[in-house]
Amino acid sequence: MxxxxxxxxxxxxxxxxxxxxxxxxxxxxxxxxxxxxxxxxxxxxxxxxxxxxxxxxxxxxxxxxxxxxxxxxxxxxxxxxxxxxxxxxxxxxxxxxxxxxxxxxxxxxxxxxxxxxxxxxxxxxxxxxxxxxxxxxxxxxxxxxxxxxxxxxxxxxxxxRQLNLHKEMIRATRHMMSFVDHDYRYRIVSQGYEATFGLNVSEIEGKTVAELHGEDAFQIHIKPLLDRALRGETLHTQHWIYPPSPLSPMFLSVHHNPYIAENNEITGVIISAHDITALRRAETDTASER
Known part of the structure; x- marks a missing residue:
């Protein structure tokens, strides 16, 4: 040789x-x-x-x-x-x-x-x-x-290395945070997803967004937001989600941030969601009293 x-x-x-x-x-x-x-x-x-x-x-x-x-x-x-x-x-x-x-x-x-x-x-x-x-x-x-x-x-x-750092940060939080790739698949999720969907982290990671939220919710509400983030747009929205029974619907404040790698290529989306259901209902009650 x-x-x-x-x-x-x-x-x-x-x-x-x-x-x-x-x-x-x-x-x-x-x-x-x-x-x-x-x-x-x-x-x-x-x-x-x-x-x-x-x-x-x-x-x-x-x-x-x-x-x-x-x-x-x-x-x-x-x-x-x-x-x-x-x-x-x-x-x-x-x-x-x-x-x-x-x-x-x-x-x-x-x-x-x-x-x-x-x-x-x-x-x-x-x-x-x-x-x-x-x-x-x-x-x-x-x-x-x-x-x-x-x-x-x-x-x-x-x-x-950078993704592993984000992985540690995401998994450590009790809020709903996740990393979704170009295939609309959850690669990393936080502990907050366990309580919301009644599944272990290991059961959620690898699933597509459609598999977790349902095909209709994915196509109508979630996919358009992910597509915009994958094109480089940072988004902040508020909307209801309907997790499995016996949990009640949740009103979430959601941030979609494109994940940009070292070569400026967008490789996925980091999603951060906070439950503001109580605040939403308080605002609705105040509006109805008027």
Missing amino acids: TDIEEALALLAAPCTDERFFQRALKALALVTQCRWAAFGQLSQDRQTVNILWLCDGKQVKPGFTFPLHGSPCENLYKQQNGTHLLVARELQKAFPTFSLIRDIGAQSYQAELILDERGIALGHILVMDTLAQEENTKSREFFRLLAQRIGIEYHRLLVS
Whole structure:
């Protein structure tokens, strides 16, 4: 098996968590025959580089942070054209004030920017070695393809983390909160749904809105609101719902908020509903007395 074939086999193995990035760095080190491979990002103030994952030989080590100024990574981000940078030899002479490369004995550096769909840098992948690195089509193309793949997978990881955060927030509340996807299916619901519909959370998650509320209520009242939110509109409405007997009808104040992922794609709707039945009836009684 060639280096490229072995690297592709490493990347092809199924994985939905951070182990993908560890395999990707191992593959990059294998193809380039370099000792160190890493995935890094600039800090928000663009003053430091945060190494999220580092592969040293065959071992993945904890990340670390170093100053951007005076490092080869600074040159990578400052390029006016292109996304690739190679310092083939004498790395320590080229960056005499950057102590990290001197401490580990690195003499060559190669890196590729990871860009999102708008062309904005999400981070970079890099390799370093104690020996010189020669430019070749095989490693350059693998750098490019791997940067694209990591960009996609990192975006998925960020979306998953953000959704998990919302999941924890939604489930913790006793109000009626939920996340509904493009298929009008409940993916996350709060404890408030249990009391209202007499079902456990596990029984509700995975159901469609029509299955929970009834097809007529869904088509006439709920779907139009969800469709507007899925197009990017934030809505606030008030309406009655009719949960299963023996509960009485409930008058709800409902907010529909589009859930926008990192790439500005709307992936679902977060719904927050509050029971204001008592307030509604008080207003109705006051109006009838007049």
